[in-house]
Amino acid sequence: MDGSARPSTEGGVDVLVALLDQLRHGRAVTRPDLVQRTGIGRGVVSKGVAELIGRGLVEEHGTGKSSGGRAPRLLRLRAEAGHLLAVDVGVTSVAVAIADLAGRVVAHTEEPADLAAGPEAVLDRADALYRELAGSQHAEHGDLWGIGIGVPGVVDFRAGRCTAPPVPSWESFSVRDRLAERQGVPVWVDNEVNVMALGELRAGVARDHRCVVYAKLGTWIGGAVIVDGRLHRGAEGSAAELGHVRISDDPNVVCRCGRIGCLAALAGGSWLARNGERLAREGMSSMLADVLARAGRVEATDVSWAASHGDHVSRALIVENGRHVGHALAVVVNIVNPSLIVIGGGVSQAGDDLLAAIRESIYARSMPVATRNLVIQRTTVAGLGGVIGAAAMAADEIFARRRVAEWLDAGTPAGRPELASLAA
Amino acid sequence: MDGSARPSTEGGVDVLVALLDQLRHGRAVTRPDLVQRTGIGRGVVSKGVAELIGRGLVEEHGTGKSSGGRAPRLLRLRAEAGHLLAVDVGVTSVAVAIADLAGRVVAHTEEPADLAAGPEAVLDRADALYRELAGSQHAEHGDLWGIGIGVPGVVDFRAGRCTAPPVPSWESFSVRDRLAERQGVPVWVDNEVNVMALGELRAGVARDHRCVVYAKLGTWIGGAVIVDGRLHRGAEGSAAELGHVRISDDPNVVCRCGRIGCLAALAGGSWLARNGERLAREGMSSMLADVLARAGRVEATDVSWAASHGDHVSRALIVENGRHVGHALAVVVNIVNPSLIVIGGGVSQAGDDLLAAIRESIYARSMPVATRNLVIQRTTVAGLGGVIGAAAMAADEIFARRRVAEWLDAGTPAGRPELASLAA
Numbered sequence: 002m003d004g005s006a007r008p009s010t011e012g013g014v015d016v017l018v019a020l021l022d023q024l025r026h027g028r029a030v031t032r033p034d035l036v037q038r039t040g041i042g043r044g045v046v047s048k049g050v051a052e053l054i055g056r057g058l059v060e061e062h063g064t065g066k067s068s069g070g071r072a073p074r075l076l077r078l079r080a081e082a083g084h085l086l087a088v089d090v091g092v093t094s095v096a097v098a099i100a101d102l103a104g105r106v107v108a109h110t111e112e113p114a115d116l117a118a119g120p121e122a123v124l125d126r127a128d129a130l131y132r133e134l135a136g137s138q139h140a141e142h143g144d145l146w147g148i149g150i151g152v153p154g155v156v157d158f159r160a161g162r163c164t165a166p167p168v169p170s171w172e173s174f175s176v177r178d179r180l181a182e183r184q185g186v187p188v189w190v191d192n193e194v195n196v197m198a199l200g201e202l203r204a205g206v207a208r209d210h211r212c213v214v215y216a217k218l219g220t221w222i223g224g225a226v227i228v229d230g231r232l233h234r235g236a237e238g239s240a241a242e243l244g245h246v247r248i249s250d251d252p253n254v255v256c257r258c259g260r261i262g263c264l265a266a267l268a269g270g271s272w273l274a275r276n277g278e279r280l281a282r283e284g285m286s287s288m289l290a291d292v293l294a295r296a297g298r299v300e301a302t303d304v305s306w307a308a309s310h311g312d313h314v315s316r317a318l319i320v321e322n323g324r325h326v327g328h329a330l331a332v333v334v335n336i337v338n339p340s341l342i343v344i345g346g347g348v349s350q351a352g353d354d355l356l357a358a359i360r361e362s363i364y365a366r367s368m369p370v371a372t373r374n375l376v377i378q379r380t381t382v383a384g385l386g387g388v389i390g391a392a393a394m395a396a397d398e399i400f401a402r403r404r405v406a407e408w409l410d411a412g413t414p415a416g417r418p419e420l421a422s423l424a425a
Numbered sequence: 426m427d428g429s430a431r432p433s434t435e436g437g438v439d440v441l442v443a444l445l446d447q448l449r450h451g452r453a454v455t456r457p458d459l460v461q462r463t464g465i466g467r468g469v470v471s472k473g474v475a476e477l478i479g480r481g482l483v484e485e486h487g488t489g490k491s492s493g494g495r496a497p498r499l500l501r502l503r504a505e506a507g508h509l510l511a512v513d514v515g516v517t518s519v520a521v522a523i524a525d526l527a528g529r530v531v532a533h534t535e536e537p538a539d540l541a542a543g544p545e546a547v548l549d550r551a552d553a554l555y556r557e558l559a560g561s562q563h564a565e566h567g568d569l570w571g572i573g574i575g576v577p578g579v580v581d582f583r584a585g586r587c588t589a590p591p592v593p594s595w596e597s598f599s600v601r602d603r604l605a606e607r608q609g610v611p612v613w614v615d616n617e618v619n620v621m622a623l624g625e626l627r628a629g630v631a632r633d634h635r636c637v638v639y640a641k642l643g644t645w646i647g648g649a650v651i652v653d654g655r656l657h658r659g660a661e662g663s664a665a666e667l668g669h670v671r672i673s674d675d676p677n678v679v680c681r682c683g684r685i686g687c688l689a690a691l692a693g694g695s696w697l698a699r700n701g702e703r704l705a706r707e708g709m710s711s712m713l714a715d716v717l718a719r720a721g722r723v724e725a726t727d728v729s730w731a732a733s734h735g736d737h738v739s740r741a742l743i744v745e746n747g748r749h750v751g752h753a754l755a756v757v758v759n760i761v762n763p764s765l766i767v768i769g770g771g772v773s774q775a776g777d778d779l780l781a782a783i784r785e786s787i788y789a790r791s792m793p794v795a796t797r798n799l800v801i802q803r804t805t806v807a808g809l810g811g812v813i814g815a816a817a818m819a820a821d822e823i824f825a826r827r828r829v830a831e832w833l834d835a836g837t838p839a840g841r842p843e844l845a846s847l848a849a
């Protein structure tokens with residue numbers, strides 16, 4: 002060992018990142034665990050743990066089981082040393098959560114919102130909801146360390162900016178700058194469906210999978226792809242545009258994007274509502290006609306409700322919707338070959354007919370080798386997936402190699418990251 | 426530092442893997458380079474380099490440029506300390522190459538072969554070609570360290586076995602066991618197109634890209650997807666099945682897989698040949714009719730040749746072929762959002778009309794945000810891509826974390842890896 006300029010980073014930042022990674026996910030809880038799971042030598046693990054304890058990020062709490070010799074001390078991330086703000090902006094709602102540094106949601110609230118009201122109005126509401134949530138909690142959350150947020154449309158993740166939003170007022174808007182200036186902490190912004198998929202990976206059905214496709218069937222249709230346990234965003238952040246997979250050559254099927262035959266023009270909540278209302282008007286379904294007479298319009302949830310109460314016309318709509326989704330997913334299966342497809346979004350709750358139609362359509366159109374062990378399931382985190390994912394994204398970024406290196410270089414103890422280190 | 430059981434692996438195996446990774450790709454050539462590029466401390470880098478020199482894997486050779494103080498010694502991987510065997514098995518050919526430990530091809534040969542002759546016959550020829558190649562070289566290659574091989578069809582990469590080959594005689598055949606038993610070294614087997622894409626990533630147009638789609642237009646059509654600089658194989662090894670992306674609902678377009686509308690049934694060399702011959706018989710093209718009269722049949726290369734010599738009918742075929750390929754690639758662009766699409770395989774040499782048709786079709790059917798910076802190019806390593814990729818795969822696996830950890834644990838100096846450590 003020469004008289005190194007960085008005595009505390011022996012073995013590289015990678016050691017601390019590896020230790021934090023094990024501890025914050027609860028995979029290792031003692032020094033011997035850490036040695037075994039990371040393959041890093043005992044001495045280096047001991048030094049790394051000492052450094053993390055010294056910086057207030059890790060603490061000992063009691064003694065674990067002995068495996069022969071002296072019982073090892075239990076270690077844990079001091080997840081309450083700070084908190085994260087997680088925001089999930091949808092087309093018709095905004096959800097806000099407070100999470101600890103391990104990314105666990107500790108408080109959550111949600112209200113209807115209109116994306117078309119523009120970014121300032123929607124983010125002002127998110128600020129207010131965060132203040133209410135933080136104020137109503139008696140627990141001490143520590144400082145705010147960072148913010149994770151999901152928004153609809155294509156996002157330039159590195160720039161924290163909307164590049165192809167579904168509503169013009171969000172075009173080119175820097176969600177990151179807006180939130181960072183207001184809160185003074187680093188902010189990570191991603192597409193809403195990517196964030197939902199991350200939630201599923203961390204706390205839902207995708208926990209034990211490495212390669213996952215997420216299909217969000219809401220008013221519109223979106224997708225996300227997880228490769229090797231990580232979100233695949235693509236070169237421009239527009240990967241997994243499931244809604245714009247072309248499944249028909251019929252020139253009469255025009256998508257809101259201007260092209261023909263997109264899945265989003267042949268399935269999804271808005272398609273269900275439109276067709277449900279048409280069939281009600283045409284007198285094809287007395288149940289839907291009743292809804293129309295009473296409420297003045299038919300929504301996707303009305304079609305789901307009618308289908309589950311024996312309305313054949315509604316059931317046929319749900320099945321057709323599922324078949325179209327399956328067409329697009331079959332292509333995705335041929336390209337991505339996931340081990341799991343998660344069906345999320347409001348329309349995913351439309352009953353088993355939907356899932357059966359999706360499955361049938363995928364199996365009929367995919368290579369047998371690709372569907373042999375393929376699991377197709379409904380989301381298990383449903384409404385909370387977005388904020389769980391946004392919190393996980395912020396936690397992952399805060400404990401990523403680049404940021405840990407910054408802390409070490411700065412020589413400052415762990416604490417609230419400075420605004421100066423915002424650049425991705 | 427406690428009296429660690431592994432004094433030589435301080436900072437973990439990761440340090441040595443990181444140093445080897447820099448050195449074998451020529452990214453760092455001095456100790457200060459290594460410190461700067463890996464972020465690992467000076468002392469740990471010095472110890473790691475000393476260990477690699479001691480094991481005969483790295484050597485000093487001369488002195489680099491000074492940046493103020495004493496000029497640093499130049500370091501290099503002793504790539505000639507051993508060699509790799511790279512094999513590229515196609516449907517109609519077999520190519521064999523000898524590469525150094527850095528994965529650089531130093532000798533290469535190729536001959537026609539028939540995949541349908543079965544694995545024993547084809548691999549016997551590969552053995553013979555390797556013996557000839559090794560014997561004819563005056564240079565000293567050192568011991569054989571490992572084998573990389575690409576074969577057509579779906580491969581279970583971890584098992585080294587064909588799971589969905591285009592020819593029944595290869596079904597379930599363990600290419601890995603066959604080669605490992607004969608040569609006594611570790612073997613890595615992947616799909617032929619994956620290996621070609623890896624060649625492009627290492628030595629071709631994809632060098633500066635992280636997210637790449639490779640389309641192989643040969644007799645059949647195959648694909649490969651590179652995500653974050655690494656091959657994406659999928660849960661069952663069947664990712665990127667470009668040939669079986671459905672682009673038509675016409676029930677008369679039946680693919681050899683039994684399903685309808687697959688790209689492979691509407692484009693590719695075999696489609697060009699079949700349609701060229703039909704048009705020759707129908708008297709639509711005098712050029713193709715001449716070919717048919719002279720040779721008794723029309724091949725894809727004849728259609729390319731006629732197209733480049735002014736035959737309108739052949740040109741129209743090439744354009745239609747390109748348009749269909751573009752339809753399928755547009756879907757892949759929506760899902761993967763690559764920064765580069767590489768067009769390889771024999772049919773890729775069919776002239777600029779083909780590339781123009783592919784481009785036009787992709788642009789017309791993809792999201793504008795996904796094609797804004799998308800590059801679409803022909804392969805630049807062409808015939809050598811397969812063996813370059815197979816050699817790169819073997820080199821990457823030999824210097825991967827798991828294997829380096831094995832060397833260190835065994836306490837043996839670097840040298841020919843033992844057969845006992847074959848399991849993936």
